[in-house]
Amino acid sequence: MNVAIQQLNSALTLIAPDAVLLAGVCLIFFAAPFLVNEKGEAPEGLRHRWGFLSLLVLIMAGLVWWQSTPVARTFGPFALDELTWYIRGLTLTSGFVLVLLQWNQADDSRSAECHACLLAILAGVNLIAAANDLIGLFVALELVSIPTYLFLLLPRRDAPAQEATLKYFLLSIFSSAIVLFGMSYLYGATGTTNLGAIHAAFAGAQGQPANPLVAVATVMLIAGLGFRLTAVPFHFYAPDVFQGAPTSAAAMLSFVPKIAGFVALLRLMVPATGAEQAMNSWTMTPAATPLLWWLAVVTMFVGNLMALMQTDIRRLLAYSSVSHAGYMLVGLIVGLEHEITKDVLNRTGGHAVSGIGAMLFYLAVYGAMTLGAFAVLIAARRGDKPIETLDDLSGLAKSRPALALVFAVFLFSLSGLPPTAGFLGKLNLFFAAWSQGYDSSRWLAVVLAINAALGAWYYLKIIGVMFLRDPIYRDESPAAAEAPSLIAGGICLAATLGLFFMPGWLWVPIQSIMP
Numbered sequence: 358m359n360v361a362i363q364q365l366n367s368a369l370t371l372i373a374p375d376a377v378l379l380a381g382v383c384l385i386f387f388a389a390p391f392l393v394n395e396k397g398e399a400p401e402g403l404r405h406r407w408g409f410l411s412l413l414v415l416i417m418a419g420l421v422w423w424q425s426t427p428v429a430r431t432f433g434p435f436a437l438d439e440l441t442w443y444i445r446g447l448t449l450t451s452g453f454v455l456v457l458l459q460w461n462q463a464d465d466s467r468s469a470e471c472h473a474c475l476l477a478i479l480a481g482v483n484l485i486a487a488a489n490d491l492i493g494l495f496v497a498l499e500l501v502s503i504p505t506y507l508f509l510l511l512p513r514r515d516a517p518a519q520e521a522t523l524k525y526f527l528l529s530i531f532s533s534a535i536v537l538f539g540m541s542y543l544y545g546a547t548g549t550t551n552l553g554a555i556h557a558a559f560a561g562a563q564g565q566p567a568n569p570l571v572a573v574a575t576v577m578l579i580a581g582l583g584f585r586l587t588a589v590p591f592h593f594y595a596p597d598v599f600q601g602a603p604t605s606a607a608a609m610l611s612f613v614p615k616i617a618g619f620v621a622l623l624r625l626m627v628p629a630t631g632a633e634q635a636m637n638s639w640t641m642t643p644a645a646t647p648l649l650w651w652l653a654v655v656t657m658f659v660g661n662l663m664a665l666m667q668t669d670i671r672r673l674l675a676y677s678s679v680s681h682a683g684y685m686l687v688g689l690i691v692g693l694e695h696e697i698t699k700d701v702l703n704r705t706g707g708h709a710v711s712g713i714g715a716m717l718f719y720l721a722v723y724g725a726m727t728l729g730a731f732a733v734l735i736a737a738r739r740g741d742k743p744i745e746t747l748d749d750l751s752g753l754a755k756s757r758p759a760l761a762l763v764f765a766v767f768l769f770s771l772s773g774l775p776p777t778a779g780f781l782g783k784l785n786l787f788f789a790a791w792s793q794g795y796d797s798s799r800w801l802a803v804v805l806a807i808n809a810a811l812g813a814w815y816y817l818k819i820i821g822v823m824f825l826r827d828p829i830y831r832d833e834s835p836a837a838a839e840a841p842s843l844i845a846g847g848i849c850l851a852a853t854l855g856l857f858f859m860p861g862w863l864w865v866p867i868q869s870i871m872p
Contacts, residue, residue, distance in 0.1 A: 381414030521601030539577025585618035656683030688716025729849025752828030
């Protein structure tokens with residue numbers, strides 16, 4: 358009995374912030390039914406209480422996370438290292454912003470469940486980062502997926518929201534089946550579900566004939582996780598779901614599943630025991646790198662070219678999300694190149710930029726600028742009518758100049774123009790690809806630069822609509838912007854500009870995660 362208690366305590370120390378989030382989920386789900394009557398009516402303003410409670414839970418989890426130390430430790434199905442620590446900080450920070458975006462998106466009777474689902478999604482992402490077992494990894498992925506179905510539908514239950522939820526639900530369970538199928542082949546190839554043991558098995562099998570089961574597992578896992586990244590051709594749901602879902606749900610889908618997808622790929626391909634061993638025991642790199650290379654190229658081009666043709670602002674941001682997944686795939690591919698530490702450092706004099714570090718940096722930058730863009734869309738709505746098309750943004754600089762200026766900053770950052778963090782993020786990815794010296798990585802750098810120029814076209818088009826057109830709703834006075842969305846936009850604005858002028862506080866710690 359004492360041994361079991363000690364093991365439980367050891368496991369809880371590795372997932373303490375996640376346990377706080379899950380405790381908050383249980384508390385909200387338990388208390389919510391007692392505050393709603395039989396007719397589904399709730400006291401006016403109840404959503405504000407749930408919002409404050411969700412922020413309190415996130416702050417408590419953040420304090421637990423901040424006091425923890427990112428020392429590499431593993432215990433059973435859980436692992437703690439620098440990557441886990443970084444992802445938890447990124448998830449909790451973005452969760453704070455998402456709670457503010459969600460604040461008034463659902464009515465008083467449904468707000469509790471919306472906030473509980475959001476906290477569960479954040480806990481699932483953190484558990485993906487802490488996973489050290491295939492079973493635990495899959496359960497954590499489902500902890501992200503299942504609450505997402507409710508999060509898409511609960512704020513409003515009109516026909517577009519139902520259609521968006523159904524499309525996401527069907528494709529999500531299909532992708533989960535593919536991931537589970539790939540994991541079964543990985544288990545068949547190694548005889549274990551423990552990620553540490555899987556990495557050790559692959560490290561010991563170097564120089565031996567390739568196992569065909571590994572190739573099948575690689576294709577299945579990349580295909581299944583590509584759905585979460587919105588990588589082409591697994592992106593078809595994104596435009597329709599972004600258009601039909603509530604704006605806050607679209608904001609969550611644009612960023613949080615990308616964290617889950619990229620971290621899951623890193624956990625499958627890189628050991629959680631430190632960078633020194635990681636470079637000698639990549640799990641699936643030989644089969645994964647060519648597939649990811651083409652995936653990145655096609656994703657960047659399709660995302661940007663399709664975004665050029667959009668007039669619906671949320672469909673445009675959906676395709677923008679697709680293109681940015683391609684940018685981040687560039688960093689992942691560069692980080693997975695063979696013998697990167699010795700060969701590249703010898704040829705570049707030790708000045709090669711870390712591909713995975715550039716990807717993790719851009720992931721944080723992307724979160725700030727895309728969540729900020731959605732915050733502006735929520736704040737700029739006219740009464741109960743959300744911003745839907747580019748025409749709805751016409752003349753925003755004349756009717757609401759502050760919002761138009763803030764939105765322009767986020768669009769400049771998404772374009773990769775200075776003085777914004779998006780410029781440094783894309784520059785790091787470009788140098789990471791170019792500095793490797795391989796023809797394949799340098800072609801990726803060229804494709805990235807071309808697509809950055811394509812993306813700037815439609816982002817600048819939105820700015821032109823806001824600043825150069827006259828308002829189309831001249832007789833309609835704009836509604837007062839809600840404080841939560843303004844606070845969320847302010848946080849994202851500070852991060853977008855601050856990371857340009859002072860990037861070291863984030864870039865330097867990231868370099869210690871993986872070379």
